[in-house]
Each structure stands twice: as C-alpha cells, then as structure tokens.
Amino acid sequence: MSLAMARPDEAARSAAVRRFALADGLFRGLTRAAALLVLVILGGVVVSLVEGSWQALSTFGLGFLATETWNPVTEKFGALAPIYGTLVTAAIAMVIAVPLGIGIAIFLTELCPRPLRRPIGIAVELLAGIPSIIYGIWGLFVFAPFLQRHIQPAIIAATKGIPGLGQLFAGPPYGIGMLTAALILAIMVLPFIASITRDVFETVPAMLKESAFGIGCTTWEVISKVVLPYTRVGVVGGVMLGLGRALGETMAVTFVIGNAHRIAPSLFAPGTTISATIANEFTEAVGDVYTSSLIALGLVLFVITFIVLAAARSMLLRLERRAGG
C-alpha cells in the first residue's frame, strides 16, 4: 500500500491523507445515495400510482371505491367487487392458515421428535419460497376439478335450505371461485406463517417454560399461558405479514378465482380480487380511463397492504427491541 511506502516527508504524507479522505468521501456519498435511492423507489411507486390513477379518480371521484359496476364498454368503473374479493379471500385464507400455522409451529417446537425437527423446519422454510404460480397451476388443474367433482356438490346438497349457510354455498359447482381462491391462498401463506411463528416461539427463554413445567403445567398450559402471552406481539406481527402477502398475491389467485366483477353472496361463485383484475385485464385494457382505473385499483391495493405491512413491521420491531433489551 502506498501509505507504507511513503517517506516521512510531510508533503507526500498529507497528499496521501487528502487522497484517502477524498476517496472515503466519495464512497460514503455513493453508499448514502444508494440508501436514499430506496426511499426514492418507494416515492416513485406512490407518485406513479397516483399519477396513473388520476384520470379515473377525477372521473369517478370517491364513488370509485363504492361502485360495483365494472363495464369496459360504457367505461364505467368501480372498485367495490375487487376490494370485496380481496378482503374476503384473504380473510378466509387467514382463518384457515393461522390455526394450522400455529399448530405446525407448536408441533415443531414442542412435540416433534428431535431428529426430525431440523429437516421438517427446513422443509417448511423451503416451501415458503416456492413461487406462487406453482400454487396457481396446481389449483387450476388439480384442486378446482377435485372440488367441483367431489366436495362442492356434497356441501351444496348438505346446506340446501339451511338459512344463511344455504346462500353461502349456493349455485352450481364451478370448481373455481372465491372459496377455491381462498383455500389456495391459505396453503400458500401457511409455510410462511408457520416458519415465522416457530422463530418467534423459539425466542421464549427456556427458563420460563421450565418453571411452568416445574410447577406441574401440561404442555398445552405452558403454550397457552406462557409461550403465547410472551410472544403475542410477534405472532400477531407474523400473521399480519402473512395477511399482507395474501392481500397482494396475484398468481395463485388469478388462476382460480374466475374473474367476475360482481359481489355474490355464495362463496362458490366466481369473483375477482384487485391483483387478479390487474393481471387479467391490464394488457388488454383499451382506452385511458380503463387503464387508469386499473392503476387506481393498484393504488387501493398499495394503500391497504402498506397499512397492514407497516403495522406488522412495527410489531415485530417491538418484539426485537424487547428481545435485545
């Protein structure tokens, strides 16, 4: 290095120091610019979504959010059906995936024989990384036909005439539809929720659990009275991260939801979600209002997921701080 070679001569020394300071300043500026770029990207996302949806929002006003009509021919667009579909499919998916995910996490931390723990844990984590299009294609070719042939007719027959349930499961068994999409979403976020919950469960100090076992608690009592209260914030944060994924998921849903812009009381009816609508219609959208309405849908999705993800992250952050402090 040149510094080592330099003679103890003041001029050369200060030149080297200046050179180093300059290079360091440059590198520092470069890294700072990269960090700022992350903020610029998020800003760019917001600006471009607002800009792109301006035409639709100024044409339809806030009524855009409360209108069910979606008619490309008369150019009347409302977001109510996709918003409804997004919220309902994500909600059903969470109702199924959260208990199953927590069950898997309990199984992995408390019940699983030790030699199997790591392999099963790793398998769950690997499954969390499988692209969503795989779940979509399986849903379309395997799961939907199976539901159509074997499950849906039975449910329709069983609930017929029962007030409430009868309407919820009415109509012909298409196979595809809201419920199918929700089930695919559930299986997709399941490994994600399971692996986060397991990580959170592992932050419980062994001594807390051992003290509970020591005074004679059963495993379930240790989990429900010690582990879950201790990790509540983290579990909720993990669940909300999963919810964020379920809300914004595109490919797993687009294949099986049926893309129908209406709000049907039956869960077997085809519906649509925000992301499925955008994926299905964007490249075929003719006219500025149509395109702009689709981007406005994207803006709505972004706002919803931003709120959910921000809440999730601040919860997980709170847990991290507690673990560190």
Added chain:
Amino acid sequence: MAYATRRLRNLVMMTLCVVSAAIGLGWLLLILGALLYEGFSGLSVAVFTQMTPPPGEAGGLLNAILGSLLMTGIAVVVGTPIGVLAATYMAEYGRHARLTQVVRFINDILLSAPSIIVGLFVYELLVRRMGHFSAIAGAVALAVIVIPVVLRTTEDMLLLVPNALREAGTAIGAPRWIVIRSVAYRAARAGMITGVLLAVARVSGETAPLLFTALSNQFWSTDLNAPMASLPVTIFQFALSPYEDWQALAWTGALIITVAVLTLSILARTLGGRREGR
C-alpha cells in the same frame, strides 16, 4: 380444574397440533407430488432446445428459459450493487443515523409489497414513456425486487462483523473505505452471496411484475428493447389456454422453475449454514 380434565385437554390440543402439522405438510407434499408427476411426463430434450410452439405443434421452452435467465441476470447485476451499497451506508457509515432507521423500515415494506404494484410502477415509469413493452422494463421491475432482498441480508451480515476487526483495520492506518472493502465485506462475504442467491430465487419465479413490462414473445429474441418471453409468463399463458400440449408445457415449465428455486435456496442455506457453523 381436575388433573384428569387438564390431561385430557392437553391430549386434545396436542393431537390437534399434530393433525394440523400432518394436514399442512401433507397438503404441501401433495402439491409437490402433482408437480413432479405432471412436470416429468412432459420433460424431454426438446423442452430445452426448441422455441415455444403454436398450438398443436411440438416445441419447447428455450426462448422463455433464455428470456428468464437474461432478465434475471440484468436485474441481479443492476440491483445487487445498489442493495450492497445502501446496506453499507446503513451498517457502516450511518449506523446510528436517522436515515438508516427510515430506510430500514421502508425497505422492509418494499420487501413484502405486492409484486404486481412493482409492475404497475415500472409500466408508468418506462413502458408508457417508451411507448412499448420491453425486456429492459422487465429487468428493471425485477431489479426493484432484488434490491430489498440483497439490502436486508447484506445489512444483517455486516452488522454481525465484530467491531474489533474494523478497529484493527483503522489502527494500522487504513481509511474507512478500505476497511469496509477488505475487512467488513470479506468477513461478511458468505452471507452476502447467500443474499444474492435468495434474491435470484425470489426473482426467478416472479410473474406479476413481468406481465405488463416485458410482456411475452413467442419467438427467439435477444433484443432488450423488444418484448421478451419469460418462463413464468409463458406458464401463465399456456396454463390458461385451452390446448393440451400448451398445458403440458406449462407443467414442465413449473417443474423447471421449482427445481431452480429449490436448488438456489438450498445452496444459499448451505453457504449460510457453513458460516454459522464456524
């Protein structure tokens, strides 16, 4: 509560946990099984040597595979330096700066934001201005997804490098950037490579951001300024088509992607695991 009731309740709940694990894992295995079965039955040399066919003719997925490789490659080459540099600021120069906290929070949100939003963003940013779909736009959309993944893992890894190493570097007179380059980066190298591999795994299965940026292309094309086929988008189109040979190709494509993604994740995991084990 009587002891017997508590034992019974425990037994019931624990059984439910085992059952949920069996259902969850069994369901996932079912999906992988179907994928292997359907995917392998369509696998042949032609898949890797021929172009995507018109309906009713034999063909392969060569142009889609190459399009995916090309766009993923560009995205990683563009996104990795940005992610690494930003993480360097956050873990080295600005460790206690306010900006770091803000960027970390925003980055975490970008990390899990719906990828279709990224597609819309790049559509507005590039496609609308250029007036046509292009592979460049697709690669930029993927790069936007690469950045948060690389940033997050690199920052985590740099924060794990002991400060004593940095202090030793500074003590022998090395300026900060040399310490970062030849001490911090070197110590965190395995973890940083893991991050890049994870980013590639994440990006190679992404469909939504490519739908209206790179679009697709039925033919061989290396023109970055023109629409380009990619494996996920081709799977999407072929699976939803009414033609059986297209659907079979979609299954095979899905198998290729899954194998690639799993291989990358396992590779990343072994690299990361070796570092931990040391």
